[in-house]
Amino acid sequence: MLSRVANTLYWMVRYVERADNLARLIDVNQQLLLDSERLDSERLRGFWHPIILSTGDEDLFSTLYAEAGSTEVIRFLTDDKRNPNSITSCIALARENARTVRDQLSDELWEELNGLYLFTRSTEAEHLIAENPPRYYENVRRSAVTFLGIAASTTLRDEDWDFMELGRHLERADKTTRFLDVANYLPDGSDGTVVAAPGILHWTAILRSCGALGAFRAVERKINARSVIDFLIFSGKFPRSVRFCMEKADHALHRISGTPRGTFCNDAERETGRLLADLNFGSSEDAFRTGLHDYLDALQERFNAIGAAIFQSYVLMPEQVQVCPAEEFRSLSALALWEMQQQQQQ
Amino acid sequence: MYSTIFSGFQKFCGVGPPFAKGVIEIPMQMFKGYDPGNFYDEMYLPDGGVRPHCAPLHGRFSRLDQQDFLARKASSELYFLRQGITFNVYHDNRGTERIFPFDPVPRVMPAAEWEHLEAGLTQRIVALNLFLHDIYHDQQILKDEVIPRFYIEQAKHYRPEFRGVDVPANIYIHICGSDLIRGADGEYYVLEDNGRCPSGASYLLENRNALKRAFPGIFDEMGVRSVDSYPQDLLNMLQHISPRGESDPVCVLLTPGCHNSAYFEHCYLAREMGIDIVEGRDLAVVDKFVYMRTTRGLKRVDVIYRRIDDDFIDPVVFRKDSVLGVPGLMNAYRSGNVALANAVGTGVADDKVIYYFVPKMIEYYLGQKPILPNVPTYLASEEKDLKFILGHLPELVVKAANESGGYGMLMGPSATKEQIEKFRELIIADPRNYIAQPVISLSRAPTWCDGSMEGRHIDLRPYIIYGDDVKIVPGGLTRVALTKDSLIVNSSQGGGSKDTWVLHQ
Numbered sequence: 001m002l003s004r005v006a007n008t009l010y011w012m013v014r015y016v017e018r019a020d021n022l023a024r025l026i027d028v029n030q031q032l033l034l035d036s037e038r039l040d041s042e043r044l045r046g047f048w049h050p051i052i053l054s055t056g057d058e059d060l061f062s063t064l065y066a067e068a069g070s071t072e073v074i075r076f077l078t079d080d081k082r083n084p085n086s087i088t089s090c091i092a093l094a095r096e097n098a099r100t101v102r103d104q105l106s107d108e109l110w111e112e113l114n115g116l117y118l119f120t121r122s123t124e125a126e127h128l129i130a131e132n133p134p135r136y137y138e139n140v141r142r143s144a145v146t147f148l149g150i151a152a153s154t155t156l157r158d159e160d161w162d163f164m165e166l167g168r169h170l171e172r173a174d175k176t177t178r179f180l181d182v183a184n185y186l187p188d189g190s191d192g193t194v195v196a197a198p199g200i201l202h203w204t205a206i207l208r209s210c211g212a213l214g215a216f217r218a219v220e221r222k223i224n225a226r227s228v229i230d231f232l233i234f235s236g237k238f239p240r241s242v243r244f245c246m247e248k249a250d251h252a253l254h255r256i257s258g259t260p261r262g263t264f265c266n267d268a269e270r271e272t273g274r275l276l277a278d279l280n281f282g283s284s285e286d287a288f289r290t291g292l293h294d295y296l297d298a299l300q301e302r303f304n305a306i307g308a309a310i311f312q313s314y315v316l317m318p319e320q321v322q323v324c325p326a327e328e329f330r331s332l333s334a335l336a337l338w339e340m341q342q343q344q345q346q
Numbered sequence: 347m348y349s350t351i352f353s354g355f356q357k358f359c360g361v362g363p364p365f366a367k368g369v370i371e372i373p374m375q376m377f378k379g380y381d382p383g384n385f386y387d388e389m390y391l392p393d394g395g396v397r398p399h400c401a402p403l404h405g406r407f408s409r410l411d412q413q414d415f416l417a418r419k420a421s422s423e424l425y426f427l428r429q430g431i432t433f434n435v436y437h438d439n440r441g442t443e444r445i446f447p448f449d450p451v452p453r454v455m456p457a458a459e460w461e462h463l464e465a466g467l468t469q470r471i472v473a474l475n476l477f478l479h480d481i482y483h484d485q486q487i488l489k490d491e492v493i494p495r496f497y498i499e500q501a502k503h504y505r506p507e508f509r510g511v512d513v514p515a516n517i518y519i520h521i522c523g524s525d526l527i528r529g530a531d532g533e534y535y536v537l538e539d540n541g542r543c544p545s546g547a548s549y550l551l552e553n554r555n556a557l558k559r560a561f562p563g564i565f566d567e568m569g570v571r572s573v574d575s576y577p578q579d580l581l582n583m584l585q586h587i588s589p590r591g592e593s594d595p596v597c598v599l600l601t602p603g604c605h606n607s608a609y610f611e612h613c614y615l616a617r618e619m620g621i622d623i624v625e626g627r628d629l630a631v632v633d634k635f636v637y638m639r640t641t642r643g644l645k646r647v648d649v650i651y652r653r654i655d656d657d658f659i660d661p662v663v664f665r666k667d668s669v670l671g672v673p674g675l676m677n678a679y680r681s682g683n684v685a686l687a688n689a690v691g692t693g694v695a696d697d698k699v700i701y702y703f704v705p706k707m708i709e710y711y712l713g714q715k716p717i718l719p720n721v722p723t724y725l726a727s728e729e730k731d732l733k734f735i736l737g738h739l740p741e742l743v744v745k746a747a748n749e750s751g752g753y754g755m756l757m758g759p760s761a762t763k764e765q766i767e768k769f770r771e772l773i774i775a776d777p778r779n780y781i782a783q784p785v786i787s788l789s790r791a792p793t794w795c796d797g798s799m800e801g802r803h804i805d806l807r808p809y810i811i812y813g814d815d816v817k818i819v820p821g822g823l824t825r826v827a828l829t830k831d832s833l834i835v836n837s838s839q840g841g842g843s844k845d846t847w848v849l850h851q
Contacts, residue, residue: 001640001641002420002624002626002628002638002639002640002641003639003640003641004625004628004639005622006641036608096604099604099613099683100432100603100604102430102517102610102613102614102617103613103614103616103617103622103623104617105646107429110429110430111428114428115428116432118428159641163641189537234742255756256641286777314641315641317639319642333669333671335667336603336669336670337604337605338602339658339668339669340602340603340606340670340671341605341606341607341669342606342655342658343543343602343606343653343654343655343658345543345545345606345607345611345653346523346540346542346543346544346545346696
C-alpha cells in the first residue's frame with residue numbers, strides 16, 4: 001500500500017482512540033466530582049490540575065485560560081478548537097485523515113466518522129455540553145466504539161488493518177499510562193505504596209477512565225496502587241493494559257513485515273519486542289523501584305520511539321528511496337494549500 | 347437521522363411505495379401554477395400539455411403529497427451530507443465544504459434525442475483528437491490555413507515543448523466533458539469542450555443513487571438507462587492506454603490533494619475503479635520510470651489519470667514553484683514510459699477561440715457536416731467581429747478564452763455599466779483572449795424552489811470517454827441555475843444539479 005495511506009490510516013485511528021479516551025476521562029472525573037463534598041475554587045483547581053498535567057498540554061492551557069475551574073478545563077478538553085488535543089479537534093483531525101484516504105474506507109466506516117464529526121459541530125452537541133455532558137460523552141464514546149466495530153467487521157485483514165491496529169494500540173497504551181499518571185499529581189500524597197483513604201476513590205476513577213473497573217473486579221479484590229498498576233500495565237488479558245497493547249502492536253508489526261515474532265527486521269520491531277519483554281517479565285515492583293511517574297514517563301518515551309521507528313521504516317524508507325528521498329510529512333504549507341485550490345476542475 | 351435514510355432504503359426495496367398502480371388520483375398539486383414561460387420547457391409543450399415522454403413521471407410526481415415529497419427531498423440531502431459528497435468553495439468563509447444542491451425532479455430525454463447527441467459528441471471527440479495529433483506533429487491544418495497559425499501559437503495552453511512527441515495509443519483527450527445547451531428552438535448546441543480535467547462525473551453517479559434511495563417509486567416502468575458503467579468504462583480506457591503491454595497495468599489517480607474543490611470526486615472515482623489515489627509526493631521518477639512509494643518500497647506506475655493541471659504537474663518543466671507535481675514526470679512521459687489521461691497540452695483544444703474552429707475541424711479531418719452546431723461566436727481578434735462586439739456589449743455574453751467555472755465572463759444583459767466598461771477595456775487590451783456569443787435562452791425544467799415547482803434554466807454535461815472505442819454514459823450531468831432567471835449553472839455560482847434520464851425508447 002502507499003506509504004502515505006499507511007501513515008494516514010494510522011493517525012486516523014489514533015485520533016479516534018484519543019477522542020474516545022478523553023471522553024471517558026472527563027466524564028468519569030466529572031462524575032467523581034459529584035461525590036465530593038463542596039469544593040471551593042482552590043480545591044477545584046486541585047482536582048482538575050492533575051488531569052490537565054496528565055494530558056501534557058498544561059502550557060497551552062495556562063496560556064488560554066486564567067482560571068482552572070471545571071468549566072474551563074472541560075471546555076479546554078472537550079470543544080476548544082484551539083487545543084489540538086481536544087475531543088472536537090481530535091475528531092476533526094481523524095475525519096480529515098479519513099477524507100484523504102476515503103477510497104480505502106468502507107462507506108459505513110466513513111459515514112460513522114463523518115456523522116460523529118457533524119455531531120461535534122452541531123448545535124445539539126453545544127447544547128449537550130452545557131446541559132447534559134454525560135450524554136455528550138456517551139455519544140462520542142458510542143460512536144468511537146461503533147467506528148471500531150465497523151472497522152473490525154469491514155476492513156480486509158491486510159496492511160490497512162495492521163497499520164490501524166498499530167495506531168489504536170499505541171494510542172491506547174499511551175493513554176493508559178497518562179491516566180495512571182493522574183495519581184502522581186494528586187494533592188493527597190500517594191507515594192506508590194501507602195495510599196490514603198481518598199486514594200481509593202482516585203484509583204477507582206482511574207480504573208473507570210480506562211473502562212477497567214468491571215474487568216478489574218473480576219480478578220482482584222483490593223483496590224490499591226499495586227493491584228491497579230499490575231492490572232493496567234502488566235495484565236496480559238485486559239485490552240487496555242500496556243502489555244496487552246504492546247502484544248497487539250508487536251503482532252501487527254510482524255504481520256506487516258512477515259518476520260517471525262521474537263526476531264526483528266527494523267527498529268520498530270526491535271523497540272516493540274524489547275518493551276514487550278520488559279512487560280512480560282516485569283511487575284509493579286519495577287514501577288515502584290523507579291518511582292511511578294518516572295516509570296510512566298519512560299514508557300511514554302518508548303511508545304514515541306516506536307511510533308518514530310514505524311514512520312522511519314514504512315513512510316520515509318531512507319535506504320530504499322535514496323535517489324529521491326520522501327518529503328517529511330509536515331503540516332500543509334500555505335503554498336501547497338493555495339496550489340491545490342488553483343487546479344481548475346473544469 | 348439514520349432512520350430517515352433507512353426508510354428511504356426500505357422503500358427502495360419495495361416496502362410500500364406510495365406509487366402503486368390504482369392509487370386514487372389526487373389533483374395535480376405539485377405542479378399547480380407552474381408556468382413554462384416563454385422558453386423551451388423540458389417537461390411541458392408550449393400549449394401547456396405535458397411532453398409524452400415525461401407523462402408517466404409527471405403523473406407520479408403530481409400524486410406525491412407535498413409533506414412526503416419534502417421528507418424525501420430532505421433525506422436525499424442528508425445522504426449527500428453523510429456521504430461527504432461536498433465541494434469546496436474558495437474565498438467563502440462560511441466553511442469550506444458544501445453540498446452540491448440536488449433537485450429531485452429528473453430531466454428526461456427520449457432515446458432518439460440521445461442517439462443524436464451521442465453521434466454528435468462522438469464525431470466531435472474524434473475530430474478534436476485528430477486536431478491535437480496534427481497540432482503536435484505536422485500542423486497540416488495550419489499549413490492549409492483552416493485555422494490561422496497565430497491563434498494556436500498564442501493559445502495559453504499550447505505546449506510547443508511537446509511537438510513531435512508521440513502519446514500512448516495516440517489519444518490526447520481521453521475524457522471530454524462537453525457542455526451542451528438547448529435553445530428556444532429546441533436545438534442542442536455545444537457551448538464548450540472541456541478537454542483538460544473535466545469534473546462532475548461523480549455527481550452524475552451519486553445523483554442517481556440518491557434519487558433511487560429517496561424516490562424509488564418514480565423509476566417503475568420508465569425504462570431509464572443505467573449509468574453504472576462509467577467507472578468501468580473509465581478503467582478500461584486507462585488500461586487500454588498503458589504503454590507496457592501488461593494485462594494488469596498499474597493505474598493511479600493523481601490528485602492535487604484534499605483541499606481541491608473536486609477532491610471528493612477523485613476519491614470516489616478511484617475507489618469505484620479500485621485504483622490508488624496518489625498525491626504528487628507519493629510518486630517518484632527514477633531513470634525515466636514512474637514509481638509510487640509503498641510500504642514495500644517502490645512500485646512501478648503505468649497510467650496516471652491526472653486531475654492536476656499541466657502547469658503544476660512537473661516543476662522541472664512547468665511551474666518551478668509547484669509542490670504538488672512530480673519532478674521528472676514529463677521526462678518519463680516523453681520517453682513513453684507512462685501514459686497520462688488527459689495528455690499534456692489538450693488545453694489548446696478547449697481554448698474558447700479554438701472552439702470556434704471545431705466545426706471546421708470536423709469538416710477538415712472527417713469530411714463530414716457537424717452533427718451538433720456550435721453557438722454562434724464572435725472572435726474579438728477579428729476586426730469585423732471586434733467592432734460588432736464592442737457595439738453590442740449589453741446584448742452579448744463575453745468570455746475569457748481560458749477560464750472555466752463561470753469565472754471571467756460578462757453577461758451583457760444583466761451587467762452594470764461599470765462591468766461593461768471594464769470588459770470593454772479588457773477586450774481592447776487583449777482581443778486574442780476574448781470571444782462573445784449571443785445570449786442563448788437555455789431551456790428550462792421544472793425545479794423545486796422553496797414551496798413550488800418553477801422553471802429553471804439547465805444545461806447538460808455528458809462525459810465522453812475515448813479509449814479503444816468511444817463510450818458515453820447515457821445522459822450526463824444536468825446542471826441547473828437555481829437562481830430565478832439566471833443562466834449560470836456552475837456550482838461555484840449558485841448552481842445545482844438534477845438526475846438525467848435517458849429512456850430505452
